[in-house]
Amino acid sequence: MGSAPVLAEVTRSGRVESVHRGAIAVADARGRLVAQVGDPGLRAYFRSAAKPIQLLPLVESGAADRLGLGPRELAVAAASHSGSPAQVAAVATVLERAGLDASALACGYQEPRNRQSLARTLAAPGADRSAIYNNCSGKHAAMLALARSLEAPALGYLDPVHPAQARILARTRELAGIGPEAAHFGVDGCSAPTLHATLAQMAMAFGRLAAAARPAGAPAARIQAAMVAHPDMLGEPASFNSVLVQVLGDRLLAKLGAEGMFCVAIPTAELGLALKIEDGGSRALGSVVLEALIQLGIVTPNELGPLAGHHRPVLKNWRETSIGELRPAFVLARLSGS
Numbered sequence: 001m002g003s004a005p006v007l008a009e010v011t012r013s014g015r016v017e018s019v020h021r022g023a024i025a026v027a028d029a030r031g032r033l034v035a036q037v038g039d040p041g042l043r044a045y046f047r048s049a050a051k052p053i054q055l056l057p058l059v060e061s062g063a064a065d066r067l068g069l070g071p072r073e074l075a076v077a078a079a080s081h082s083g084s085p086a087q088v089a090a091v092a093t094v095l096e097r098a099g100l101d102a103s104a105l106a107c108g109y110q111e112p113r114n115r116q117s118l119a120r121t122l123a124a125p126g127a128d129r130s131a132i133y134n135n136c137s138g139k140h141a142a143m144l145a146l147a148r149s150l151e152a153p154a155l156g157y158l159d160p161v162h163p164a165q166a167r168i169l170a171r172t173r174e175l176a177g178i179g180p181e182a183a184h185f186g187v188d189g190c191s192a193p194t195l196h197a198t199l200a201q202m203a204m205a206f207g208r209l210a211a212a213a214r215p216a217g218a219p220a221a222r223i224q225a226a227m228v229a230h231p232d233m234l235g236e237p238a239s240f241n242s243v244l245v246q247v248l249g250d251r252l253l254a255k256l257g258a259e260g261m262f263c264v265a266i267p268t269a270e271l272g273l274a275l276k277i278e279d280g281g282s283r284a285l286g287s288v289v290l291e292a293l294i295q296l297g298i299v300t301p302n303e304l305g306p307l308a309g310h311h312r313p314v315l316k317n318w319r320e321t322s323i324g325e326l327r328p329a330f331v332l333a334r335l336s337g338s
Contacts, residue, residue, distance in 0.1 A: 005038045007277065008284035010315070011324040020284035022260065024275040024292055024332065027203035029211040031177055034271060035296065035332040040200040044276045045186050046172070047194055049202070049257030051078045051139050052223050052265075053175055053209060054192075057167045058142050059219035063149030067097040074226035075233035077142035080256060082236045083112020083133040090233055091132050094141035098148045105131035106158050107140045107190040113236055136190035138233075143168065143192070158192055160185060169193060175205035189258060199274045202263055206253075206272025210265035213253060224253040224267070240286040240310050247307050248299060254289070256282070262289055266298055284326060286310030291328035 004021040011017060023038030033040055046053075055078050058064050064074065073094045081087040095101055109129040112118050121128050131137060140157075147157045147164035156162050160169060173183050176197050185193035197205075213220035227234060228249035234242045241256045248254075253265040260277030262285050273292060277284055290311040293299045304311055315324040 004042075004278045005330060007037065007275075007288045007328065007330050008326055009329045010283075010326050012315070013323060017324070019329070020281065020288075021278040022276050022284075022288070023199055023278075024273065024288070024330070025199035025203040026271055026273045026292070026296065026332070027200055027207045028272075029204070029207045029270050031200070031204040031207070033200055033203075033335050035334050037330045037332055040203070041198045042276060043196060043198050044202075044261060045188070045194045045196050045257075045259070046202060046263075047188060047257030047259060047261045048080045048136065048139075049255045049261045049263040049274075050172060050195065051080070051136075051255055052220070052227075052253055053172050053205060054139060054168050055142055055223055056209075056219055057164075057171050058146045058149070059222055060171075061146070061149060061167075063146055066149065067094075067145055069094060069097060069145070071222075071226035071229045072233060073097075074223055075230035076138035078223055078227055078255070079138050079234040080135045080241070081138055081233060082114040082239075083110075083117045083135065084114040084232075085117060087114075087138070087233055088117065088132050091137045091141050094138065094145055095132075098141070098145040100141075100144055100148070100154060102130045102132040102137075104144055104154045105134070105137055105140050107131050107134040107136050107192070110134040134190060135235075136188075136192070139192070140190065160193055165193065169195075172205070175208045176201040177204055199276060202274035203272040206263045206265040206274060207270060208272070209253065210267045210272055211270045213265060213267040214270070220253070220265075221267075224249070224265075227253065240282075240289075243306055243310065244286075244289070247305055248293075251298060252293075256285065260285065264289065264293070266296075269296070269298065271296070287312065287326050287328050288330070291330070292332060295332045 025040035
């Protein structure tokens with residue numbers, strides 16, 4: 001990625017101090033590239049940006065309904081949550097409906113970002129170090145629920161050949177337009193398989209997800225609606241992904257991924273957007289995502305509201321003096337015929 005273009009600049013006292021490079025691809029449900037910045041053939045791992053797609057088989061199969069999982073549980077299953085008491089309770093509900101508990105989770109303990117839960121887990125030697133606090137535990141609970149619905153064992157549910165995982169991986173490949181012979185899955189931070197794909201393929205996957213979310217009540221539309229109804233399940237209240245869903249969730253389905261990944265499905269336009277920040281950091285994601293949505297005509301600057309601070313965040317020093325900003329620094333190249 002050495003030649004990746006600059007997507008965002010960080011200024012100090014009127015001069016550029018740092019830059020964040022990367023690439024963006026925008027595609028429709030047919031896989032036709034509509035716009036780009038940098039190389040749409042750049043390969044990366046989907047990471048947690050794939051969670052809404054990984055949840056699809058549970059909803060499409062009818063298993064979510066049979067288990068009585070409502071919008072709150074679907075939202076936490078699509079989230080990278082912060083381990084708050086409410087979020088952990090929602091994960092526990094998914095597990096309970098599947099006849100399981102937190103001991104079945106194979107994602108490992110992760111210190112919660114939520115301060116109340118963190119204090120509890122670090123309170124004393126032998127305090128709770130349950131994997132239910134992992135920010136991917138909702139996804140894992142949903143995978144276990146799918147396994148149970150298929151009458152497959154909970155043990156080994158992360159193995160690519162396990163019936164539940166095989167169905168999830170096949171659905172992910174299908175949306176990304178990748179045949180089984182060309183698919184490569186790495187190991188995510190939570191130990192689940194994560195697809196390696198080009199940004200163009202990821203954008204197509206989210207373009208197809210966008211098209212699938214058009215009919216009201218369709219599985220993809222239910223996932224989008226669940227995230228809109230319960231943004232409190234998605235992460236810390238002030239996090240970019242949570243605020244984005246609160247403000248624009250009726251127009252899009254958006255998910256952050258680790259190492260600078262972000263994907264967006266735009267049902268009204270049947271478009272998908274995928275971007276990767278070269279340095280793997282998340283600092284510039286809000287600015288870049290919002291600028292891309294503005295340039296695509298999905299939102300205007302006047303409609304950003306609480307998101308405005310994520311578009312061009314003001315940087316302050318320890319005395320709370322404004323000393324610069326983080327600002328987008330790219331122009332989407334519209335492709336012929338788009």
